[in-house]
Amino acid sequence: MRTGFSVETVRAAERALMAELPEGALMQRAAAGLAAACADLLGRRVYGARVALLVGSGDNGGDALYAGARLTRRGAGVTAVLLSADRAHPGGVRALRGAGGRVVSAADGVPVVRRADLVVDGIVGIGGKGGLRAPAEELVRAAEDGGAPILAVDLPSGVDADSGEVRGAAVRADATVTFGAYKPGLLIDPAREYAGALRLVDIGLRLPEEAEVEALQHADAADLLPRPDAESDKYRRGVIGIVAGSARYPGAAVLAVAGALHGGAGAVRYVGPAAEAVIARFPETLVSSGPPSKAGRVQAWVVGPGLGDGAEARQALEDVLASDVPVLVDADGLRLLTPEGLRARTAATVLTPHAGEAAALLGLSREEVEAARLSSVRALAARFGVTALLKGSTTLVAHAGHPVRVNPTGTPWLATAGSGDVLSGLTGSLLAAGLSGRDAASVGAYLHGLAARFLGDSPVTAMGVAEELRGVWREVSRG
Template structure:
């Protein structure tokens, strides 16, 4: 599990560690790790051209010391000093190693708007083998001012790869928010611990591949503010059938999805559940929808429910229920949702169920009073209806904040779908899913996810773990389905077992290294 911490926690931990180390030791550790990753991004060190964008903070110092290391090994290193001050030790080390400053000598160039960048600065950014972004550190907030904004734009358009120091300049370390210009990096080297903004869009999309450099901070850090699961973490959570298990012990999932208008939602939701692994699916719906589900998935136990009176969860034991995908928002659907929420089993609410929830104070109160696990799976538009005074654009800009707020408001687990899938649960660290592809933006993919998460709920996983595992498998299935070619939701259903096999194999490799 990759753990991330907010800036205030990182600062406290750094101060505690620095109090026991010689002055400058922590920066030297960071700079050494940064230089190693710079070397890996260069065709070779000797004779390569490296351009440093240097701000006035500590990460500017990190960049200067790393540049000095590269210059001492034969690289041609140029530093663009952009802050109102420059780390004196780092600058001295760079000069001593043969590096040079461009664009204004020892003084930074003016920060006033409209002042053009010196020509040699633009040349340094386009006639180079690597750009190192050390403009702003993790304390940066708000949009970039000049000349930082202009340098960020030039760096992002440079033909050379860009390596960001700690996080791309212009990205909020705690939230991933980008307010204006920001550097778009090919890779980011971060120190001590991951920062939430490296995993949450729009910041994550600008971070590229993220590398963690160990500077000895771990013993000073408390529990994570955000986690990003890896394959082995998912594998350890996935239920594995035991020899004595029967279909009931493996979990029975009630699915209330689909309607005459949206029959495919039922087929895809049931398929997602079956392919993720569940003992039984009990589907309830109208005659025509039920017939289509049984035709595609004959192992389904079907219940013909009158669409105007569909409050029965069905005979026999039910371990969890999924309701809402393509179901409808009429009075009968509201009655069905109420009956499901009044049950004692874990429940997943998606799509139309979320619309009904947003429009009913009594249904919202039912969710808050539930003692069984409740999982809400909105996209940004649906979440804007669940949250007062939040529009879709605001949610997409600050996904972590709004998912966490919704989890607190409803007392439920919230899986916010989108370019970054965020899972929030009251009292737990937020989780961010690392898998997936823009190809998931296709009709029906959310129905498959609901079925997969419902299956894991039915198997006994708590909502936070079920959501995290389902999102990981769903995203990985999209990556595996057609080797990067366009996919449909039906492709996702068939690729879910491939994703499950892959993560279990990852766990085996960790348990038996070298086997």
């Protein structure tokens, strides 16, 4: 499991460790890791390389200066551009100068960064708030114009370490070296897009067991995958009920059923007006004209994809929510949802909105949700008492009292019609197999994203993603 910790938690761990170490030892550990990452970005051709350090007043500026001193001793031409000369880390400045490096003021920094082979962003540390200001913004733009790779120290300057929000101009790094622990903002968009490739340097921090955010890895997903045994029948494997589709959107029903069948369901019961289209594609589906409560035994329901907003859709949603089994609500079901419909539920409920649907549920604009994805998904989970899966560039899963899960497998190619319907069916099948709402949503998002990745860096279709799930299941099962 990859975990991310808040600034407050990381700083507390740093203070505790610094109290046990000689003065400056922790910064030297960080600088050694940073210098190694610089060498890697330079392709190990350190000797003769031109390195520009953008140095602010925080400790990450000190990390950059000490790393610069190490690179200077290896033959690099290192110049530190001090944004505030009187507040730069004095020991770091002495170390760089003593090794033979140069120091210039911000006013003289633009030509330096434009000629550099590597630019190191040590402007603002993990406690920074808001976007970059002059002259930092001008220097960063000059670095981008110069075309050299940019390596951020701990996190790109201008992004929020705790939330992943970007409230102004910020560094777009090619890579980020972070120390001791990942910070939530490095894992969550929009800030994740600014971080580039991530590299964690272990500096010996002792961190609590529970993180702010976490991301499943292959082994974690493998441990959660339901597997049949010799005594399994279709009911033990999980029967999922799907209420989806309409005369206008029959394909939504077909795709949700595809996600469920390829996602391991023992059987699928379909309720709705698209039965003919579903049976034509998947003859193993058990169909019913409704209502859902009369369709037969299920272990979980999926309701909403392509359902429409008429009276029959509303009645079907109410019928499903009145059941005593886990329910996943998506798409049109979210638009019909009311808090009153959730209050009486005791079984797990999973909501899977995209940013626009989340905005409607929270009374915000879509732009507000996209800019503050972490706080938005937490608000959804808390306000409605559910597991909330917020779809998007980084899919997030929140359940009150637990770390938010960040899905690491997504790809922009999943932004295609019907992919959310497949995700709903897949996640519903995992609910029916007995996974908790949080685990089903997390594993569903993981497999869904991985299926799109397995199809390559090219356009995908929703049905193609569904059909790829079997191969993904085999791959993940290997751990």
